[in-house]
Amino acid sequence: xxxxxxxxxxxxxxxxxxxxxxxxxxxAGPAAAPHDVAYGQDGPGMRTELREAAxxxxxxxxxxxxxxxxxxxxxxxxxxxGDLADDQWVVYFKDTEGEQAIGVDGTFALLALACGAVxxxxxxxxRRRGGVPLVVALAVGGFLGSLLAWRLGxxxxxxxxxxxxxxxxxxxxxxxxxxxxxAKGALLAWPFAAALVHLGLTALFGPRDPDxxxxxxxxxxxxKDGYGxxxx
Numbered sequence: 616x617x618x619x620x621x622x623x624x625x626x627x628x629x630x631x632x633x634x635x636x637x638x639x640x641x642x643a644g645p646a647a648a649p650h651d652v653a654y655g656q657d658g659p660g661m662r663t664e665l666r667e668a669a670x671x672x673x674x675x676x677x678x679x680x681x682x683x684x685x686x687x688x689x690x691x692x693x694x695x696x697g698d699l700a701d702d703q704w705v706v707y708f709k710d711t712e713g714e715q716a717i718g719v720d721g722t723f724a725l726l727a728l729a730c731g732a733v734x735x736x737x738x739x740x741x742r743r744r745g746g747v748p749l750v751v752a753l754a755v756g757g758f759l760g761s762l763l764a765w766r767l768g769x770x771x772x773x774x775x776x777x778x779x780x781x782x783x784x785x786x787x788x789x790x791x792x793x794x795x796x797x798a799k800g801a802l803l804a805w806p807f808a809a810a811l812v813h814l815g816l817t818a819l820f821g822p823r824d825p826d827x828x829x830x831x832x833x834x835x836x837x838x839k840d841g842y843g844x845x846x847x
Contacts, residue, residue, distance in 0.1 A: 667742070668752035675734050675756025675809070682723075682730050682760060682805075683767030686794070689726070690768070691718040693792035697781025706777045709789055719794060723765070724801040731757055731808025739816040750810050757805035765802065768794045 693716050694709040735753060742749065772794035774780045784790050796802075 664746055664748040668748035671738055671749065671752040672756040672759070675753060676759035676763060678730065678734065678756075679760030679763035680767060682726055682764035683771070685726050686723050686764060686768040687771045690722045690772075690794060691715045693719065694789045695777060695781070695792045696787060696789050697778075697784070699786055704778050704781050706781050716792075716795075716797060720796060720798045720801055723768075723796060724798070724804045727757075727761055727764075727801060727804035728808045730760070731805040731810075732812045734805075735809045735812035735816065739813055739820075744817070744821055750813055753809040753813055754806040757809045758802065761802040761805045765796050769796075 695706050696709045697704055697706050699705075731753075734757065738749060738753060769775065773791040775793040777792065780790055781788075
């Protein structure tokens, strides 16, 4: 007596012990594609990104103290001179054709651009990835840092009461004008530089998403079914 014949399974029937279509030998499918081990395949999560963004915002804003100190140290002096006219003190620019006032704004803008680039490089080196929260944190922190640097420079610079300063030094004596940021657009130099540099670093050196067609390996190929056989 012969054993009953068992009919073969229908073609392309999903197996109960694996996924469909089965991956070629030695390949684990898209799930085995390389990803960020520290955060997982789907990234760190919105809560973690927001927490990191808050830390970056505060750290970049506090760095505005350094910008303010550098501005006070490197900004050119604007010479003023006081005189008495009808028993009243009048203050004049000693050099009416000088460009020191423009140099004050230019120094702030250049230092802010440098701070923006350095902060962007530091954040990218710390996280080695991009993301909207990181870019927004750099921009907001850079703007707050610029505001802090501006107010700190005005406070640490020469006396803002030029009449009292002229009276204290005497008639015809040259003294420095207070630090003044005439071009308020310089406050945007830091956030723009930080955002642009970070986006550029992310585009050049950031992690890449795995190619879904290559995740199965070269054995899967194009134009073949899950078993590696050519499609009709």
